[in-house]
Amino acid sequence: xxxxxxxxxxxxxxxxxxxxxxxxxxxxxxxxxxxxxxxxxxxxxxxxxxxxxxxxxxxxxxxxxxxxxxxxxxxxxxxxxxxxxxxxxxxxxxxxxxxxxxxxxxxxxxxxxxxxxxxxxxxxxxxxxxxxxxxxxxxxxxxxxxxxxxxxxxxxxxxxxxxxxxxxxxxxxxxxxxxxxxxxxxxxxxxxxxxxxxxxxxxxxxxxxxxxxxxxxxxxxxxxxxxxxxxxxxxxxxxxxxxxxxxxxxxxxxxxxxxxxxxx
Amino acid sequence: xxxxxxxxxxxxxxxxxxxxxxxxxxxxxxxxxxxxxxxxxxxxxxxxxxxxxxxxxxxxxxxxxxxxxxxxxxxxxxxxxxxxxxxxxxxxxxxxxxxxxxxxxxxxxxxxxxxxxxxxxxxxxxxxxxxxxxxxxxxxxxxxxxxxxxxxxxxxxxxxxxxxxxxxxxxxxxxxxxxxxxxxxxxxxxxxxxxxxxxxxxxxxxxxxxxxxxxxxxxxxxxxxxxxxxxxxxxxxxxxxxxxxxxxxxxxxxxxxxxxxxxxxxxxxxxxxxx
Numbered sequence: 001x002x003x004x005x006x007x008x009x010x011x012x013x014x015x016x017x018x019x020x021x022x023x024x025x026x027x028x029x030x031x032x033x034x035x036x037x038x039x040x041x042x043x044x045x046x047x048x049x050x051x052x053x054x055x056x057x058x059x060x061x062x063x064x065x066x067x068x069x070x071x072x073x074x075x076x077x078x079x080x081x082x083x084x085x086x087x088x089x090x091x092x093x094x095x096x097x098x099x100x101x102x103x104x105x106x107x108x109x110x111x112x113x114x115x116x117x118x119x120x121x122x123x124x125x126x127x128x129x130x131x132x133x134x135x136x137x138x139x140x141x142x143x144x145x146x147x148x149x150x151x152x153x154x155x156x157x158x159x160x161x162x163x164x165x166x167x168x169x170x171x172x173x174x175x176x177x178x179x180x181x182x183x184x185x186x187x188x189x190x191x192x193x194x195x196x197x198x199x200x201x202x203x204x205x206x207x208x209x210x211x212x213x214x215x216x217x218x219x220x221x222x223x224x225x226x227x228x229x230x231x232x233x234x235x236x237x238x239x240x241x242x243x244x245x246x247x248x249x250x251x252x253x254x255x256x257x258x259x260x261x262x263x264x
Numbered sequence: 265x266x267x268x269x270x271x272x273x274x275x276x277x278x279x280x281x282x283x284x285x286x287x288x289x290x291x292x293x294x295x296x297x298x299x300x301x302x303x304x305x306x307x308x309x310x311x312x313x314x315x316x317x318x319x320x321x322x323x324x325x326x327x328x329x330x331x332x333x334x335x336x337x338x339x340x341x342x343x344x345x346x347x348x349x350x351x352x353x354x355x356x357x358x359x360x361x362x363x364x365x366x367x368x369x370x371x372x373x374x375x376x377x378x379x380x381x382x383x384x385x386x387x388x389x390x391x392x393x394x395x396x397x398x399x400x401x402x403x404x405x406x407x408x409x410x411x412x413x414x415x416x417x418x419x420x421x422x423x424x425x426x427x428x429x430x431x432x433x434x435x436x437x438x439x440x441x442x443x444x445x446x447x448x449x450x451x452x453x454x455x456x457x458x459x460x461x462x463x464x465x466x467x468x469x470x471x472x473x474x475x476x477x478x479x480x481x482x483x484x485x486x487x488x489x490x491x492x493x494x495x496x497x498x499x500x501x502x503x504x505x506x507x508x509x510x511x512x513x514x515x516x517x518x519x520x521x522x523x524x525x526x527x528x529x530x531x532x533x534x535x536x537x538x539x
Contacts, residue, residue, distance in 0.1 A: 052313070
């Protein structure tokens, strides 16, 4: 069953990539625009670190590592689990029926149907920046840290997938949730900094709304260990908990889905 | 006189309609308000750390002045990633991409004027439901300075209105570019990134490295954020002040004319069945 699902997923994604290859001008334009945006985001950090050697207790490459971990998690979710984000449209318009009548899990079908090119490009850029940060921090010789960074990426992906799925599922009961998701996702760009430089209320806010578990806590634990043991070690647990909760909500939402659409 | 009234009446009708739509979608603005508050809080916290550790930054700004700069820059950030703001601009681009613009073409209104009116309505609602509340929260928290003087406060309002004029020109050009590119998401994202970087929203322009500061001075984005904020802080006086306001007006007119010219070209290439 799993190999069949993976086969269907692979075929769908291959078709999508072929489609991108056919629209070369669009692809080049997207590449250029995302590259400019990425360069400007890096430039901001570069300028900030031209004034200070460290942000709080953190070096430039450590901050880059935190930033990339959060962003990669976001774009892995967007590229490979896009149903989490897209399902709010399907719930809202009553279009989930098309997927429900097919003999495959809805989550897999719909996630395989789309693979935003923008997300792939961002994964390449931020993946490269992540690798450079690992090299510059000389972490490649520390397998324990590398392993924990992989766990950090998984935690980040699970947290973002969980948040996106939860927001999408709420559509079934409250109608439009587009603004909620757009607001959450736009904060992605502001949570790249080390949380411990923020005042306590802001730290608490970014811990309760669990952005801190996508960037700072798991990476800080990987790099510094003990000081950040509690929140860092539990990052994956927080991600799993949030994803599990969102999946239960998804099942509950499917039961309440009326096929008529919630909106117009 | 009555001819002017007859001509302008449909535009006011459009503005009123857009205002009503905006005000009806208060929840979206509420989310935008929350995001702007958190974003400004994060930026202020980061810059406070940088300010504390850098003599260069301290010599350019006092701490409260820097905080005021960053918050007011967020308040007047017309490239804000708020839902309505995004949605309205996306709509303008999407109409070109999908061919829905054909309906706009048969209306008895000038397309460019209608778009400017639409964005004026968004601007007013955004100011009432996002910008002013953000300013108030920061002011009540005691971190924000008032405008340097009553005159600076009044000129700040004039400058923000000119910033809307410039911003509408940028929006319109971006929407028209979709006729050639079809990809509007990338254009929007890169415009926002460039605008926030070179407009002074994330980094005060006084702190940009010299080559980038020169480049910023030749781009229209500084007229949207940097100029109103500088006036608010009382950093512009006399001829400098008049020049800055003049630059805003010139950018607004230049973008309006460029939009007019480009629309003439784009209309010939328009595929009303969509792309």
